[in-house]
Amino acid sequence: MSKAMEPDLQSPLGRTSGQAGKEWSHPSDHWLRGFVIDNRAALGTLGVFIFMMAVFIIANPTVFTTWYLYSSVLTTLPVALFVVVPLVFVVTCDEIDLSFPATMGFASWVFALVVQAGYDPFLGIAAALVTGTLLGFLVGSLVVYGGLSSLIATLGMNFLLRGLIQIINEGRSMALTGLADSSAYKIFSSQLWGIPVQVFWAIAFVVFSALLYNRHRFGAQVRAVGDNPDSAKQMGIDVKRVKVKVFVFTGIGAAIAGTFSVMINFTWWPTAGDGYLLPVLASVFVGGTPTWGGIGTVVGGAIGAVTVSFIQTGVVAAGLSGFYVQFFNGLIIILSLLGHKWNQARYR
């Protein structure tokens, strides 16, 4: 799976074109070396993942041949990917967004309301996306134009939005049994060749976002703003606008993630999205996006999400009790942070 997400996304095209002129080429500037240097954070994360899986397989070689193990990971992992990837943009912008779990809950609530009222699920998806966009815009504006610390303001918004959901629903969940017959379910949540179809949507989302990050004006400006907002401003980039946009992107990603989680379970809970906060944040940093802004890796973040979601399954599958899960979570996070510190230098 990680192979599929690993196309030559970050290595610049020009290296192969040879148009750059003789002066620029370096004898040791081999394409493979360039690829490794450009993707070293993502490759480092891949290394951590492979190492972790090797440990689990050595502990219990038989269990990893059972298919059900992967299928349970593949049901929940795509949901996480839809928020991990936009968060890479947010962290690159030198901000943080802790409000996405509530946005997931809120947008999927709107989706559930529309579906329960008897409308087509596609309309519900559209309504959820609009909700996510608006909430992202609200959170982003609060942080950027309100001049608030994104760490605290988004934490506050997370509580606030979740509180609203709780007040109105008073703990009641919604069962959406009618979803199973809808065409939306077939497109977004059924199985293809025995694999949950949302996996393919998530991969497409990761590839699209990686291109957005590395090959689009938006990604270029996000990196410039996170690197040096004063320089970006001097060069004519609307820094505030770019920052609001990354929060909107997170809102949209959270809406997609929330909708997928409802479609997978046929049920909306008032707590929908809550459990994703810490694993998603861990995935971003395990993935090799540093906290200081300016650089990051979407593909690395995706591999980080794969790593984090395999920890729990892996620990249990390797024959350890569930009490070991948290310990391994922590171990993986610390080990990958140490690895990335050694792997990437911070330039000033």
Added chain:
Amino acid sequence: MGERIIELRDIKKSYGQVYALGGVNLSVDRGEVVGLIGDNGAGKSTLIKILSGVVKPTSGEILVRGKPVSGWSAARSRDAGIETVFQDRALAVQQTIVRNIFMGRELTSWMGWLKVNKEIEEASRLMREIGFTSKVFTPHSIVGQLSGGERQGVAIARAIYKQAELIILDEPTTALSLTETAKVFHFVRQVRASGRSILFIGHNIHHVFDIADRFVVLDRGKVALTADRSQIKSAEDLINFMEDVAHPGGLPGLHEAGEAEQGAR
């Protein structure tokens, strides 16, 4: 003598009661390097801000290619082909050279997708034009890996993009070692050779003396001296002159300083 790119006539700028500039005349011709020297507080930065359109003069006239301009602004300044490389260079050091050159004006095709090859081609052309050729660095190199002089080169390359005709370099060699300064001079000479003009601002007289074709000494908001390279024999002459201007009569004293200040008004 080439075409006159820009001319300032009797530019005054006051902040409240305080005159930052008290009637400055300054012109830059095509293909020349003008060295602007002055002590701290002489009005250099105000002058740069006026040239780049960030600050509007209180009174005076600005002529672009001989024609008076009304409503001078940052946009007008850019349209006139004036680009400023500020002291902090405004670089994003964790990004590549290409990304820095095209920061804020990315070359894009349909829907905002980057024209990666075109950007690399253009960046290489710009870097070649200013004589930034290296066996170690490519347009993909991270700016943070470059030395101070090389970073200045990236900033200059960025400034000459979009047919800039006059590049204002604000203290480009401050805090640079000798070899790094030499690199910056190399870039500056290449830019001049390409027919562009440079306004080189500095307070290290030796640096300015080595590179400029013409010198303008600014002192307390007024032009104290305008001289061609041929009129000045050595940097020491310039230093002596500066000292005379700063301390007329040889000895610094409260009395003279007060008089000079009155003169400036």
